[in-house]
Amino acid sequence: MEAFWAFMAGIGLFLIIKYGIGGFFILNQNERAVKTVFGKAQRVEGKTTLDDPVSEGLNETERKRYTYPLVRVIKPGGPYFKMPWEKVYKVSVATETVNMAYDPENPRANHNNRILDAVTKDQLNIGLSGQIRYRVADNNLYAYLFGVKNPIAYVMGYFVSVLRERIANFEGKALEADEGAPESDIALTVQGISINDLRKNLRDLNDHMDRECSVSAARYGTVLEASLITGIDPPEEVESALAAINTAHNQVSSDISLAQASADQRIVESKRAVEIETLKAQGEIETLEKLSTQLFDLKKQGGKEALDVYVRNVKLALLNQTTRIVRRQKQ
Numbered sequence: 001m002e003a004f005w006a007f008m009a010g011i012g013l014f015l016i017i018k019y020g021i022g023g024f025f026i027l028n029q030n031e032r033a034v035k036t037v038f039g040k041a042q043r044v045e046g047k048t049t050l051d052d053p054v055s056e057g058l059n060e061t062e063r064k065r066y067t068y069p070l071v072r073v074i075k076p077g078g079p080y081f082k083m084p085w086e087k088v089y090k091v092s093v094a095t096e097t098v099n100m101a102y103d104p105e106n107p108r109a110n111h112n113n114r115i116l117d118a119v120t121k122d123q124l125n126i127g128l129s130g131q132i133r134y135r136v137a138d139n140n141l142y143a144y145l146f147g148v149k150n151p152i153a154y155v156m157g158y159f160v161s162v163l164r165e166r167i168a169n170f171e172g173k174a175l176e177a178d179e180g181a182p183e184s185d186i187a188l189t190v191q192g193i194s195i196n197d198l199r200k201n202l203r204d205l206n207d208h209m210d211r212e213c214s215v216s217a218a219r220y221g222t223v224l225e226a227s228l229i230t231g232i233d234p235p236e237e238v239e240s241a242l243a244a245i246n247t248a249h250n251q252v253s254s255d256i257s258l259a260q261a262s263a264d265q266r267i268v269e270s271k272r273a274v275e276i277e278t279l280k281a282q283g284e285i286e287t288l289e290k291l292s293t294q295l296f297d298l299k300k301q302g303g304k305e306a307l308d309v310y311v312r313n314v315k316l317a318l319l320n321q322t323t324r325i326v327r328r329q330k331q
Contacts, residue, residue: 028076031092032073033089034091037085043069043071047069049066049140049218051070053139057215062218066218070139071141093135094135095135095225097132100160100229105153120170121168121170121171126198127232130228133224133225133228134224137217155216155224166209170198206226
């Protein structure tokens with residue numbers, strides 16, 4: 001009998017330690033938790049993700065498909081307590097960074113998760129490298145914990161499909177030429193779809209990916225915070241051709257810049273010469289105007305005789321400076 005009661009006491013002590021003391025838990029600052037009761041998550045009564053801003057970017061078809069119940073989220077802190085029939089699911093909401101070629105289900109895919117292949121509109125097979133930042137959406141934990149089996153695999157698959165679709169349909173933007181631009185400048189604004197256009201528009205490509213993947217939180221409970229495509233590499237057989245094209249383009253751009261600089265310098269010199277000649281002409285006009293005023297005053301004060309004397313003196317001064325005089329004989 002004593003052995004029986006000792007056995008029962010041991011079982012009771014085990015249950016107290018396991019479900020009593022072991023029922024307490026705490027959450028760190030970067031953690032959130034959801035509690036289930038007999039396998040069912042504690043929900044916000046009558047609320048779904050359609051009532052939350054997380055679903056604002058979904059279209060009508062997606063709103064019907066990606067509708068999840070809102071669950072009660074346990075915030076950081078504690079200690080909290082759970083009953084034996086309850087289970088706590090902890091998740092980290094810290095931002096994580098992975099290679100955009102990362103495949104969580106196949107480590108050998110995409111060149112060992114290093115480079116992502118894509119095909120451009122002109123049938124050029126290119127390799128993309130870069131990173132994406134993501135975190136768990138704490139306002140849609142149901143989708144992350146219970147909606148999909150492997151959320152990051154779904155998110156990466158969605159990201160890759162959107163990126164490849166964008167690459168396959170990408171066309172370079174035609175630059176808007178100024179009204180007074182020469183024909184040589186307008187010739188450089190040709191629209192294209194080559195790898196050079198992709199490299200020149202990396203920022204637009206990253207912005208497009210951010211916009212298109214903004215619904216991942218509503219779909220899979222994972223927020224894609226940013227995508228950063230850092231490299232676009234062509235096949236080896238066309239690398240040298242692209243290098244030659246870029247070199248020629250840079251040389252043409254350099255020649256055009258030098259020609260424009262020389263033309264601008266000549267224009268500035270011409271404007272300066274015109275200003276100098278204009279100032280000279282204005283100075284001569286002012287001199288003649290002052291002389292006219294002085295002669296008028298001289299005639300007014302001394303009469304015609306004083307004016308004749310002034311003219312005679314001017315002629316004498318001019319005769320002193322002459323070396324030869326040509327006189328015309330009267331017939």
